[in-house]
Amino acid sequence: MTTLAIRAIRFDGKTAVARSVDVHIEGRDLTVVDDEVVLDRTRIDPSRVSERLQRAPRIIALEQGATLEVPDPDGSFDRALEAAGVEPSAVERMQRFWPAALCSLAGVAILAVVAYLHGIPAAANWLAFRFPPGVEQRFGDELMRQLDQRVFDPSTLAADRREAIARRFSEAAAKVAPDVAFRVEYRRMKEEAGVNALALPNGTIVLLDGLVDLANDDDALMGVLAHELGHVAHKHSLRTLLQALGTGAIAAVLWGDFSSVAANVSLTFGVLRYSREFELDADDFAIAFMNQNGIPLDPFADFFTRMEDAVSRKRGASPPEFLSSHPSTEERQRRLREAQVR
Amino acid sequence: MNEAAPAQRIDAAEGSGGAARMTFTGRGDEYFRIWIVNLFLTVLTLGIYSAWAKVRKTKYFWQNSRLDGAVFDFHGNPVAILKGRILALALLVAYSWSFEFSVTAGLVTIAILLAVGPWLFVKAQQFKFGNTSYRGLRFGFAATYRDGLRIVLPILVIWFSTTVVAAFVTADGGGPIGTLLLISSASLLLLPWMHHRLKWFQHARATYGDRSFAFEIATSAFYKTYVKAIGLVAAGAAAAFLASVIVAIPLALTGMPPPDWIGVALAGLAMYVFVWPYTAARLQKVVWDHTRLDEMRFHTQIAAWPLAKLVLRNIALTLVTAGLYWPFASVALARYRVECMRIDTDVPLPTIAVGLQARPAAAVGDAAADSFGLDLGL
Numbered sequence: 001m002t003t004l005a006i007r008a009i010r011f012d013g014k015t016a017v018a019r020s021v022d023v024h025i026e027g028r029d030l031t032v033v034d035d036e037v038v039l040d041r042t043r044i045d046p047s048r049v050s051e052r053l054q055r056a057p058r059i060i061a062l063e064q065g066a067t068l069e070v071p072d073p074d075g076s077f078d079r080a081l082e083a084a085g086v087e088p089s090a091v092e093r094m095q096r097f098w099p100a101a102l103c104s105l106a107g108v109a110i111l112a113v114v115a116y117l118h119g120i121p122a123a124a125n126w127l128a129f130r131f132p133p134g135v136e137q138r139f140g141d142e143l144m145r146q147l148d149q150r151v152f153d154p155s156t157l158a159a160d161r162r163e164a165i166a167r168r169f170s171e172a173a174a175k176v177a178p179d180v181a182f183r184v185e186y187r188r189m190k191e192e193a194g195v196n197a198l199a200l201p202n203g204t205i206v207l208l209d210g211l212v213d214l215a216n217d218d219d220a221l222m223g224v225l226a227h228e229l230g231h232v233a234h235k236h237s238l239r240t241l242l243q244a245l246g247t248g249a250i251a252a253v254l255w256g257d258f259s260s261v262a263a264n265v266s267l268t269f270g271v272l273r274y275s276r277e278f279e280l281d282a283d284d285f286a287i288a289f290m291n292q293n294g295i296p297l298d299p300f301a302d303f304f305t306r307m308e309d310a311v312s313r314k315r316g317a318s319p320p321e322f323l324s325s326h327p328s329t330e331e332r333q334r335r336l337r338e339a340q341v342r
Numbered sequence: 343m344n345e346a347a348p349a350q351r352i353d354a355a356e357g358s359g360g361a362a363r364m365t366f367t368g369r370g371d372e373y374f375r376i377w378i379v380n381l382f383l384t385v386l387t388l389g390i391y392s393a394w395a396k397v398r399k400t401k402y403f404w405q406n407s408r409l410d411g412a413v414f415d416f417h418g419n420p421v422a423i424l425k426g427r428i429l430a431l432a433l434l435v436a437y438s439w440s441f442e443f444s445v446t447a448g449l450v451t452i453a454i455l456l457a458v459g460p461w462l463f464v465k466a467q468q469f470k471f472g473n474t475s476y477r478g479l480r481f482g483f484a485a486t487y488r489d490g491l492r493i494v495l496p497i498l499v500i501w502f503s504t505t506v507v508a509a510f511v512t513a514d515g516g517g518p519i520g521t522l523l524l525i526s527s528a529s530l531l532l533l534p535w536m537h538h539r540l541k542w543f544q545h546a547r548a549t550y551g552d553r554s555f556a557f558e559i560a561t562s563a564f565y566k567t568y569v570k571a572i573g574l575v576a577a578g579a580a581a582a583f584l585a586s587v588i589v590a591i592p593l594a595l596t597g598m599p600p601p602d603w604i605g606v607a608l609a610g611l612a613m614y615v616f617v618w619p620y621t622a623a624r625l626q627k628v629v630w631d632h633t634r635l636d637e638m639r640f641h642t643q644i645a646a647w648p649l650a651k652l653v654l655r656n657i658a659l660t661l662v663t664a665g666l667y668w669p670f671a672s673v674a675l676a677r678y679r680v681e682c683m684r685i686d687t688d689v690p691l692p693t694i695a696v697g698l699q700a701r702p703a704a705a706v707g708d709a710a711a712d713s714f715g716l717d718l719g720l
Contacts (some may be wrong), residue, residue: 009412011478016551016698018412018477050415051398055367056405059415065700067478069412091398094379101375104382105666111385138443253384253392255665 006070006077008032008057010039013065023070025080030060032068040066046086052078052096112250116270120250121277124242128235136238140202147206148187155186155209162186165207165218169225172293180233184225186212195310197224199231201238214310215303222293223286223300223336230285236278244271275325283332287339301336304329362691366680368406370670376402377669393424404474407680410691418473426466433458445509452502459498460490463540471548479551479700485543493543497536500529537625538564545633552699558632567624574617615657619649630683637687637694644682652678 010021010032021039024031032040040062050059057069058077070077082088094100155162166184173180182203188194193210200206205228207221215221231237247270251263290297308329326332380395397420404414433455441448467483474481485493504526511519538561545557623646630640656671687694 011412013478014700016477016479016695017692018695050401050405053402053405054369054372056402057413059405059413065478067415067475091379091383095375098375101378104378107382108378108385111382115385142442142444249389250385253381253389 006072008068008070010034010062011067011069013067021068023068023077025077025084028084030084032062044081044084044086049081049086051092052088108254112254115250116247120243120246121239121274124239124246127242128238131235131238136201136235138202140200140204140237143200144185144202144204144206151189152187152206153190155188157186157209157212161212165212165221165225168218169222172222172226172289172295173229176289176292177229177233180229182229182232195307197228199228199237201235203232205229205232210310211307214306217299217303219295219299220303222295223290223297223303226286226289227282229289230282231278233285234278234281236282240271240274240278243274247271247274272325276327279326280332280335283335287336291339291341297336297340301333301340304333304336360687360690362410362685362687364680364683364685365408366406366677367408368402368673368676370673373402373673374666374669377672390424393420393427396420396423403676407676409476409683409685412477415475416473417475418469422469426469429462441505441509448509449506452506456495456498456502460494461487463494464490467544467547476550477695477698479698482549482701483544483547484549484554485547489543489547493539497539500532500536504529534564534568535561541625541629545629549701550635550698552701553636556634557629558634560628560632563628563632564625567621567628570624571617571621574620578617615654616650619653620646623649626679637689639686641684641686642679642682643684644679649678 005022005024008021008023010019011017012019019034019039021032021034024033025044028044030040030042030044031038042063048061050056052058052072057071058081060068060070062068072078088096094104169184173182180203182205185204185206186209187206188209193213194208195210195214196208197211198206205225207225211224212221215224244267248263248267251267251270255263255266286300287297290300376398380391380398383391384395397416397418400416400418404416407414436451437455440451464483464485464487467485471481471483504522507518507522507525511522538559542557542559545555548555623644626642626644630642633640652674656667656674659667660671685691
């Protein structure tokens with residue numbers, strides 16, 4: 001039977017007065033004594049004893065709101081408590097034991113990488129195809145309304161040209177992906193024609209006049225539209241949104257404490273990588289689409305060069321790939337040319 | 343059990359009276375292990391453990407904060423924190439996405455935030471103060487939902503007014519663009535007033551045992567600090583511009599296009615490293631110099647330059663170690679802030695302690711102290 005007397009401070013919970021006391025532990029019983037007067041005698045309840053920290057006192061909740069603060073510089077009180085059945089929890093053991101802490105560090109790194117590479121994309125994919133379609137429709141409609149209000153003007157292309165492109169594409173799409181609902185819309189930017197095409201979550205594919213003019217080739221335009229249809233069919237908008245939420249959550253857990261800037265930077269890099277994957281995925285969709293319809297891929301591949309020239313004339317050299325939302329042009333052209341059925 | 347014996351024996355060493363300093367006994371290497379285990383379990387449980395992590399972290403920092411021979415303690419219930427976090431997440435998602443959905447959805451969300459915000463603020467303070475103890479007595483926050491509405495609602499209205507008006511403005515400058523400019527500049531001018539109002543609410547309604555803290559109005563001191571901070575931002579921006587020009591010249595000579603983000607990044611860093619510590623240090627000083635608990639007056643010796651040096655060191659080492667220095671940085675910052683605190687009183691602290699009683703049960707605002715835990719960063 002171990003007996004131990006240690007100096008401590010007792011607060012009665014009714015006033016702020018600190019009372020110096022002696023604490024005795026005998027077996028599983030704790031006795032608090034001041035000048036031969038016994039203040040408390042209680043069976044030690046592990047749930048009322050604070051966890052051990054290196055330099056903080058042990059805090060013990062007594063009956064009727066009283067508390068003890070027991071300094072324990074040499075660990076003797078801790079040993080007495082352990083003998084009395086106050087065992088450290090599994091988490092406490094991990095916190096005290098360096099190898100376990102370092103394993104936690106490795107665990108954090110592994111979990112974060114696995115979640116980023118596999119967990120989040122899989123969860124987003126699963127969720128995207130179970131999302132109420134009304135919500136997606138609403139997001140797309142609202143986005144289109146705002147774009148029309150803020151950045152787009154009506155297209156100035158000839159109506160018969162617009163119809164011809166849309167009709168040819170609709171017929172081709174009916175063969176390859178009959179159950180994907182989409183609609184082709186023509187617009188131009190307010191200041192310039194705009195060399196771009198985009199797919200919205202509600203299935204709307206927007207072709208800008210600048211792109212139609214620059215392509216000047218219907219086979220290339222079919223490639224562009226097929227690529228955008230790939231985004232629609234695979235729900236890339238919604239998946240991007242969901243993956244950004246997931247990545248944002250991881251970034252906030254890892255770095256949010258330190259700085260929201262650090263969290264946002266890692267979020268941005270993370271989302272850019274997902275975006276490049278989706279671009280390649282949409283290219284693959286376009287390849288299958290074109291091959292099944294017997295449309296040559298070379299005009300589409302050539303168009304990338306013209307498009308890159310047009311963009312770099314305006315904005316300067318393109319950023320390195322890891323800073324970009326799209327894979328490099330060479331990579332995409334190489335994939336298209338390799339897939340061309342000769 | 344023997345309580346309240348008339349002749350209490352008090353350690354002579356504690357009764358110095360006059361002034362008391364706080365000390366901090368936490369250590370970076372110890373907190374690192376707590377932090378990394380917390381992080382691991384949080385990631386493993388998809389964030390659910392974060393509430394338990396928060397309790398462990400808060401306990402660590404409070405139990406290592408020492409004043410006059412006794413430490414502070416935290417008693418928050420992790421389940422309450424988890425509930426608070428889920429609610430906060432739901433509100434954040436609603437606020438971030440409702441305007442993408444439709445203007446009506448956005449306005450409805452803002453109306454909900456206006457109604458719930460003051461209540462959440464009061465609940466969060468009650469949770470934070472009510473679960474903190476020192477010398478066996480609890481702190482508290484004595485305010486009702488009505489008080490919250492009266493104090494916090496005007497701030498929320500000003501805060502959201504810009505968002506609401508902006509929702510009606512179109513890109514080509516149509517809609518209430520004049521109103522938007524007016525309202526956003528008015529909210530900027532009112533920012534120090536809003537900040538002061540929240541601090542005043544927090545400190546004037548805080549309680550310890552049966553006593554209430556008091557906070558003298560300090561609006562003009564808040565304005566002065568903000569004006570000086572804006573001056574520093576302007577100086578920082580000028581310096582950053584100069585630096586970006588210096589960086590851009592050699593790039594231009596080698597034929598590379600000058601990257602325009604360098605200036606922005608430098609300005610951001612200058613802002614964070616110098617202006618944030620300056621403003622934080624000054625405002626802390628103002629707030630504590632105006633706070634009292636009966637005959638006890640509070641002071642902090644926190645100063646802009648040492649804080650800036652500490653923040654710079656923390657950022658640099660955290661970046662270099664890919665975040666691993668962060669727990670050491672938290673401990674260093676906590677040590678500095680805690681050890682700057684001083685309590686002045688004409689009466690020796692042990693004498694004051696005799697008169698300090700526990701707060702009677704079921705007093706105003708204490709009732710639901712356990713219902714919600716929320717981090718507001720205030």
